[in-house]
Amino acid sequence: MAKLIVDGKICNDDWQVVPADATELPDGRLIVSLAMWRDGDERLAGRDQVGVWLEADDDPAEIALALPSLPVVAVNFPKFADGRGYSTAALLRTRYGYRGQLRAIGEVLRDQFFYLERCGFDALQPPEGRYSDTQLEAALASLADFSEPYQAAVTPPQPVWRRHVREGLAR
Amino acid sequence: MYRYDAFDQRIVDERVAQFRDQTSRYLAGELSEDEFRPLRLQNGLYIQKQAPMLRIAVPYGLLSARQLRRLAHIARTYDKGYGHFSTRQNIQFNWPALEDVPQILEELAEVEMHAIQTSGNCIRNFTSDPFAGVAGDERIDPRPWAEILRQWATFHPEFAYLPRKFKIAVNGAEQDRAVIQCHDIGLDLVRDDAGATGFRVLVGGGLGRTPMIGKEIAAFVPWRDILTYCEAILRVYNRFGRRDNMYKARIKILVNSLGIDAFRARVEEEWGHGRGGPATLTEEEVARVTSHFVDPDYRPLAGDDAGYLSELGRDKAFAAWAKRNVRAHKRPGYASVVLSLKKTGIAPGDITDGQLDLVADLAERFSFGEARATHEQNLVLADVEQSRLGELWQLLRAAGLATPNIGLLTDIICCPGGDFCNLANAKSIPVADAIQQRFDDLDYLHDIGDIEINISGCMNACGHHHVGHIGILGVDKKGEEWYQITVGGAQGNDASLGKVIGPSFARAEVPDVIERLIETYVDNRYADERFIDTARRIGIEPFKARVYTKREADRKVANG
Numbered sequence: 001m002a003k004l005i006v007d008g009k010i011c012n013d014d015w016q017v018v019p020a021d022a023t024e025l026p027d028g029r030l031i032v033s034l035a036m037w038r039d040g041d042e043r044l045a046g047r048d049q050v051g052v053w054l055e056a057d058d059d060p061a062e063i064a065l066a067l068p069s070l071p072v073v074a075v076n077f078p079k080f081a082d083g084r085g086y087s088t089a090a091l092l093r094t095r096y097g098y099r100g101q102l103r104a105i106g107e108v109l110r111d112q113f114f115y116l117e118r119c120g121f122d123a124l125q126p127p128e129g130r131y132s133d134t135q136l137e138a139a140l141a142s143l144a145d146f147s148e149p150y151q152a153a154v155t156p157p158q159p160v161w162r163r164h165v166r167e168g169l170a171r
Numbered sequence: 172m173y174r175y176d177a178f179d180q181r182i183v184d185e186r187v188a189q190f191r192d193q194t195s196r197y198l199a200g201e202l203s204e205d206e207f208r209p210l211r212l213q214n215g216l217y218i219q220k221q222a223p224m225l226r227i228a229v230p231y232g233l234l235s236a237r238q239l240r241r242l243a244h245i246a247r248t249y250d251k252g253y254g255h256f257s258t259r260q261n262i263q264f265n266w267p268a269l270e271d272v273p274q275i276l277e278e279l280a281e282v283e284m285h286a287i288q289t290s291g292n293c294i295r296n297f298t299s300d301p302f303a304g305v306a307g308d309e310r311i312d313p314r315p316w317a318e319i320l321r322q323w324a325t326f327h328p329e330f331a332y333l334p335r336k337f338k339i340a341v342n343g344a345e346q347d348r349a350v351i352q353c354h355d356i357g358l359d360l361v362r363d364d365a366g367a368t369g370f371r372v373l374v375g376g377g378l379g380r381t382p383m384i385g386k387e388i389a390a391f392v393p394w395r396d397i398l399t400y401c402e403a404i405l406r407v408y409n410r411f412g413r414r415d416n417m418y419k420a421r422i423k424i425l426v427n428s429l430g431i432d433a434f435r436a437r438v439e440e441e442w443g444h445g446r447g448g449p450a451t452l453t454e455e456e457v458a459r460v461t462s463h464f465v466d467p468d469y470r471p472l473a474g475d476d477a478g479y480l481s482e483l484g485r486d487k488a489f490a491a492w493a494k495r496n497v498r499a500h501k502r503p504g505y506a507s508v509v510l511s512l513k514k515t516g517i518a519p520g521d522i523t524d525g526q527l528d529l530v531a532d533l534a535e536r537f538s539f540g541e542a543r544a545t546h547e548q549n550l551v552l553a554d555v556e557q558s559r560l561g562e563l564w565q566l567l568r569a570a571g572l573a574t575p576n577i578g579l580l581t582d583i584i585c586c587p588g589g590d591f592c593n594l595a596n597a598k599s600i601p602v603a604d605a606i607q608q609r610f611d612d613l614d615y616l617h618d619i620g621d622i623e624i625n626i627s628g629c630m631n632a633c634g635h636h637h638v639g640h641i642g643i644l645g646v647d648k649k650g651e652e653w654y655q656i657t658v659g660g661a662q663g664n665d666a667s668l669g670k671v672i673g674p675s676f677a678r679a680e681v682p683d684v685i686e687r688l689i690e691t692y693v694d695n696r697y698a699d700e701r702f703i704d705t706a707r708r709i710g711i712e713p714f715k716a717r718v719y720t721k722r723e724a725d726r727k728v729a730n731g
């Protein structure tokens with residue numbers, strides 16, 4: 001079973017991400033592509049546990065209305081250096097008010113964990129086999145790389161100068 | 172200048188720890204080259220021809236004496252005894268060992284410095300006017316705003332993996348000295364009719380492969396909203412900028428393909444959601460940052476210093492230096508001094524450890540402990556009493572920092588080029604040197620007057636060749652180094668892009684070509700007309716004709 005980080009803890013995953021080109025749908029809890037979800041694949045009928053994953057160029061507005069009923073939304077990072085998913089996450093959390101699990105999938109690497117979490121991802125799913133258990137354990141520390149970031153994002157939602165009193169220079 | 176508080180300090184300290192860990196994982200083989208690359212780049216670390224190159228941020232060009240001494244120490248300890256000031260007001264070291272970089276960063280953090288976001292596809296170091304706070308034509312001091320923006324952009328989680336690099340410049344004066352028209356975002360501080368502070372915002376300017384002048388996206392964004400407005404631009408760019416082709420990935424391509432009006436509409440739509448959000452600035456925060464940029468304790472002086480004025484009449488060499496390297500100051504009896512890093516025989520922008528130490532001493536003795544780096548790759552002591560200019564000049568002269576050539580032909584902007592840079596098509600430093608050698612007559616240089624020659628070793632345009640009055644670009648012709656020449660580019664309020672005069676030249680031909688271009692100017696100029704004005708008036712044809720006719724004639728003689 002794949003390992004992922006949820007709210008800063010390592011968990012076993014009981015969801016399966018269904019690739020866009022999959023022909024067979026496995027049993028269990030599925031996260032399907034936007035196209036499959038939107039087109040209402042009949043094999044999804046009757047399953048109450050279905051999540052959606054967005055490709056980097058999918059518009060999160062497309063799922064905005066359904067968000068209250070989605071238990072999990074995932075955003076794919078085709079390459080770790082493709083930063084579109086950060087904006088997608090920020091939009092889902094702020095503009096569209098999504099409160100469920102928001103999961104980063106694809107090329108999700110530990111050196112991006114901190115930024116991913118700040119943009120609203122509470123679940124981080126590195127590629128299977130990319131990290132050993134010990135490495136993943138060590139990687140949790142990177143979530144705390146910076147204790148007081150400067151700017152507002154999804155978390156924390158206020159810039160440092162609203163969170164704390166900062167003194168100017170006394171003359 | 173801005174001094175760190177506990178929050179600022181913690182961020183750079185935590186960065187050192189983070190990068191130390193990343194470097195050790197890379198060296199242990201846990202991080203692949205591809206995975207490490209963006210991490211090291213966002214820390215200013217390139218792998219170059221000779222060794223890694225470390226680019227250290229000098230936010231909007233400001234340096235304290237203490238920081239200069241630390242840079243001298245780094246040059247001595249980890250490099251070969253010199254550093255190089257870049258056209259983005261940063262300083263780079265060409266010879267550090269990768270293993271030493273975490274230690275260097277730690278030593279930088281001790282003096283409130285870092286290398287954060289000096290490279291990579293993220294928001295880069297902010298640049299601004301090197302005469303901020305002292306120029307007579309200043310509307311609003313850009314430094315507090317540049318600092319506020321710097322903090323906002325530092326580790327901004329949403330914009331760390333943009334389609335391409337992103338450069339922002341801030342100007343607050345009547346004359347733009349920050350090249351704001353050639354940045355991804357150019358911010359121009361202005362007042363509205365009611366006297367309130369805000370920003371005229373330009374977007375989509377840039378040099379590189381497809382040079383463009385920035386377009387106005389907003390005539391006035393109130394100061395409170397500048398962060399949310401920039402966020403709206405960045406978000407539209409992050410989502411919709413091209414990622415399939417690195418040569419089409421800058422924001423200018425997106426702005427151009429949508430058209431400025433459609434791009435503006437998208438930004439406004441986005442801003443409609445973000446405006447008024449938590450990033451909206453407060454008076455307290457602006458006051459806090461501004462408190463770091465109040466005037467130093469100037470002495471009340473009546474006016475121009477009599478001793479200085481008479482010295483100008485007595486000493487020709489001193490007068491020549493003062494004419495080019497000393498600038499008027501907003502305060503009576505004070506002046507700003509430009510230290511030339513353009514001595515013939517030294518790569519433009521290079522400075523030794525000893526010179527860095529000396530500049531630190533001089534900053535303390537003459538200019539309230541501060542210096543500035545310019546995008547023309549020189550240094551500035553901004554607050555010198557006129558009565559002490561003679562003394563300062565002697566000290567600078569002894570250290571090779573008083574070449575009286577600021578704004579003259581030999582004050583060449585030049586990227587590191589093929590001697591150091593992996594991306595180069597051609598060398599640039601030897602070209603600058605050959606031109607400086609050719610034009611070694613100071614009287615002639617002063618007669619030619621204001622002219623900017625900018626040299627880049629490749630299309631990336633780090634040497635800003637497009638906006639040089641004469642631009643020189645290294646090109647690759649079947650594996651050989653050639654140089655393409657442009658005429659008529661300019662920075663400043665009436666920025667323009669130079670036009671290519673024709674087929675490119677071998678390196679040995681370049682000084683001749685420059686000579687022909689200068690002759691064309693001298694023959695055609697009106698009294699007191701600058702090179703760029705003549706070039707604009709007569710167009711490139713006369714320049715072209717002179718250069719290529721002469722070249723043909725030479726070839727015939729040679730083939731005789």
Ligand code: SF4
Pocket residue numbers: 586587588589592593594595596627628629630631632633634
């Ligand atoms: S212009 Fe090209 S050669 Fe020069 S420093 Fe930039 S990338 Fe290197």
